[in-house]
Amino acid sequence: MFDFDMLGLAPTLNDALQRANFTQPTPIQNQAIPLALQGHDILGLAQTGTGKTLAFGLPLIDHLLAQPGKPAPKTVKALILAPTRELVNQIAESLRNLTQKTKLRVGTVVGGQSIGKQISFLSRGSDILVATPGRLIDLMERRAVDLSSVRHLVLDEADQMLDMGFIHALRKIAPALGTPRQTMLFSATMPKQMEELSQSYLTNPQRVQVSPPGKAADKITQSVHFLSRAEKPQKLREILSADMEALTLVFARTKHGAEKLMKGLVADGFNAASIHGNKSQGQRDRAIKAFRAGEINVLVATDVAARGIDIPGVAYVINYDLPEVPDNYVHRIGRTARAGREGEAIAFCAPDELDQLRQIQKLMKIEIPVASGTMPEFAEPKKTRNRGGFRGRKPQGANSTSKPAASKRRRPRRRPAA
Template identity: 85%
Template structure:
């Protein structure tokens, strides 16, 4: 293990790290930063909350500080792609802490905000552009940004971008980038398609992995409560009442469900807010800011926030509904136990979700400890069994001679007499 000041970073970066109370790198930073400083392409695998932003941010900024000259209008020297607005803003905020005493400019482009303001800002050029793929393509089609000067590309949380159709966007964006360039890809999981992206867009990458894909942070305590659907609201309130001051993040599967759950909690006196796809970007930003400041202590969210919340003080993550994609469970619970802290992840599982739980446990290669209840028979399996038992089997006609009723030949209509 080394200290940040042993890396030979630019003095401005060392000063920024000390001001932000960063002294020793995390394992992913420990492995990735020296390789990236030497110009290697990086394929980084680590669960959320392990410090991936600094792992690519520090070498990226160091390289840019050694490249004199201002960016030309509409251009960028480095591009960082991330799947959600929240994550884009989070990355940009972290980078601005590091570039505060330099002349480097950091710009963000995301959907849900004024595209005209983004066009105006990009018109002056920027050193680092952090973007969601969809809005970036909009700006490219409007000729508002020229990516030909980009010599550093970072793909953050690339596995989630795959889920959102990112591969199609990358095929449009990559040809517009400058060459040669350094590319760094970071992901919490490693689906097969990620290997294909690595081969297509990275050149002799150095693979950095600090934990097996699908593994949660070591300091997260996990548990599952087997409950029926109608029992979930009561169980949630029971758990929230045990530590009323703790910051708790509650995940719902749907936007409607998240809003309904939040309103019910507020009606019962809980200090709660919600973020989901039906909220404007301003509403989402305000909710996260209030949650970060402790002005609200229960935030109900859909998976739109699973990778966009970097709040070290989150004590509990409650999966009110289990996610339909097992990888999302890992990203959800990664919102707690961040930056070396401890945290607790609690899951509710109804009969309809038993199969989802099994998929999650298979991915993580663990059995999540049962806190209460008994695992029910999966609903779908029970229904399938009933259908099998009640099905009436008719003897099959010999040689398949029988034909479905809708295939029977019909008599042609008689033409009316003249």
């Protein structure tokens, strides 16, 4: 059964979808594609792993196929902005698979790669350019790219771009774009700033939402282990040993922590690699390629990969460290249960991470099932002190007529010198 042909796409695109074994559109695609084909601006809200790339990519390609002529040197017809290099590469790969038998040129510009090669590519013009904002501004300042012909703008994972401070970059890029244009903004969450962003850059947008912000995919089984930090390494090895062939993505909080964890796993015989901000783009690309191909089965990452890995075969996501930002938990676990598959998300919670766990559960409006351990006693709300300065029950010998002992006055702490 092939249902994409009901959406009104060009026959060339329907053929490409069939070759890629895409048969039925996801809910976000079903709702967004017809509206985008009509030329509406789109505000799309959907959790990770629901097919947002095709939701904006298919109508974008359809519009470009209907436009005759090649792009002029240095010009761009459609611009897609994404927050990370990994996500830029992932989007570009998906679009190239759909444009293989067309004359459309899909290019990428990201930091960490040769700017000279990117200038050379841009000199010939691009139908679709997928870029990180920072590198794009570098190229604009060098007059290597002309954005005045852009008639289609896509902001993917816009909430993360806000978190990463790219709103200032967007304010530099937007005035250089052509008008009138169609703008599509896609995001997994909808913070207040996102409303302001949509009002600034979208015109009468059609809002498409297929799941509440902060909700994980339905096919993800979640659990949490309460344990000390010292117990985390052993618990991780137990879980990995139980299914040695499964593709497992492990999230650490820091670059140093991710690298140390990966090296420890390799020393213990696990087939592991890592990606984080201290790795070159080439190292990160090779690690993801090896992970996708099954050459390594454990990938340790920081949040640089929370939205940049689209590998349907990821069976487990392990939050070795809970993220500081609760939204990032949703994006992390969205790396599993992709393309209709099932997946498992496992969280480790040390005593000093209880607040992060509470914030995550509040955002998702669920209580994550406990797999092992118990929540420490101090995680309970503190009891209110009574007038006598005691917590809870009065100690033996205390009575209602006795006066509370005068509390000692604490000296104010001296602040260290700046």
